[in-house]
Amino acid sequence: MELKPTKPLSGFIELTPVQQRCFDTCVERMRGVLNTAGYTRLDLPAIERAEVLTDKDNWDEIETQMFLFQKGDTKMGLRYDGTVGLSRYIAGHLNDLVFPFRAYQFARNYRGERPQRGRYREFYQMDIDILGLESLSTNYDAEIVATLSRMYDSISDIVGRVKIKVGNRRFWNAMFEYLKLTDEQSRAAFVLIDKKDKLKDFLPALIDAVGEKSANEINDVFTNGYWSFINKSVNLKSAVSEMDDFMRLLKSMGIENAEIDVSIMRGHSYYTGVVFEFFSVDYPWLPAVGGGGRYENLASKFSKTKIVGVGASIGVSRLLVALMEENKIDMGRFENPIVAAVLPMGNSSVPFAMGVVNKLRAKNITAVAYLDAEKKFKNQIEYADKIKAKFSLIIGEDEVKSKEISVKDMATGEQQKLSVADTVKLLKTVY
């Protein structure tokens, strides 16, 4: 009989037990930061109506980018980020929520693109958002970045440090308006600026798109700094001060690893103001490990109430899985936390052994029993060794009779006979 494949589909992730514990540890710490910062967890559906996921009605075109399918007449798809579902949720629960509303989602997201290093088809994202009705101060932009930064800090001993690059869509909108670019030119310039770092011939391409005069002015932003444009127009002045205020606030919250980089644009078209990306300092080959920005109108298709938000997400899978695959994380600390392996020698010892296991667990001591009790003792102690148990509790006929357990310290090999109560006491004091 032909065997079926054991590998998951390309772009899907499976972790080993030790990797999973590492992953869970990071997630737990980040959630701790969010809890302290007053965020509520939302767990939204993985599948949304296709019309919720996209405005385009070109089914074939978007099918290559998203996981889409159809049941009966309902077209649906797997979510590709947390923001779209959140907007729908907020719009549908306006009466149930208090604004400004802080929410986070830790969930799997799906993209139909070709997988490559650091890009998966199924991956975890930690999305955090602050939403307001009608308006939301840009002060929240800084707060969300600060929170995100603290989340990274909480796991920096595992994944290294990050730096933050901050851009602003308003700045460019004001810039394009000042340069009197057409919509088409603006879009072209937007894309080029977004890819600036990848392009060798940025300026020539830009000249091609918007003309020499405008191209040179745009390029001046990068050579002379965005500040030199502060007095060119009212909107430019406002955008530049917004960026400065933002940086000042970040500093006041102790965030020192952020810098303005106006070439940061981000792909999602729904951003309208500040945009930011987080990059790994220690592993610069990683793509952005998190990012986000402000969006003013994302929920407009769900509600007539204006919902304004600033949101961000951490690519948890990207951050962790890539590093684990490259062996950049010391996994020793995520080893199995089992304290006691209880080894009954023969089925006649099992009842007593089970009783011991129960007592240990009741005292919050992690214990497992090897219940193939008729197997050779060698197998049992090997098992205890493999799961890296701190102690083996050996229970044979003698021990059952005397009610004393042979307690073996697996690291030193030392062994002593103790009553059940003394065993509990020992394990309790050591761990």
Add this chain to the structure above:
RNA sequence: GCGGAUGUAGCUCAGUUGGUUAGAGCGUCGGUUUGUGGUACCGAAUGUCGCCAGUUCGAAUCUGGUCAUCCGCCCCA
């Protein structure tokens, strides 16, 4: 959708200019006397050499196709 690379044991890979029964390490299982692991020694199992066709006396090896995986691009809503 485009380009490059790679498909050999559960995993990582080696297989010389095509030449007998296809190899290693790790892992797994068994053993090195009966209630003691980590290191050591001995032994065992496991492969349609990705799939299909072609060239040849003979193909893991060469050719064509196909599929899959990885890397990069496009894209990133």
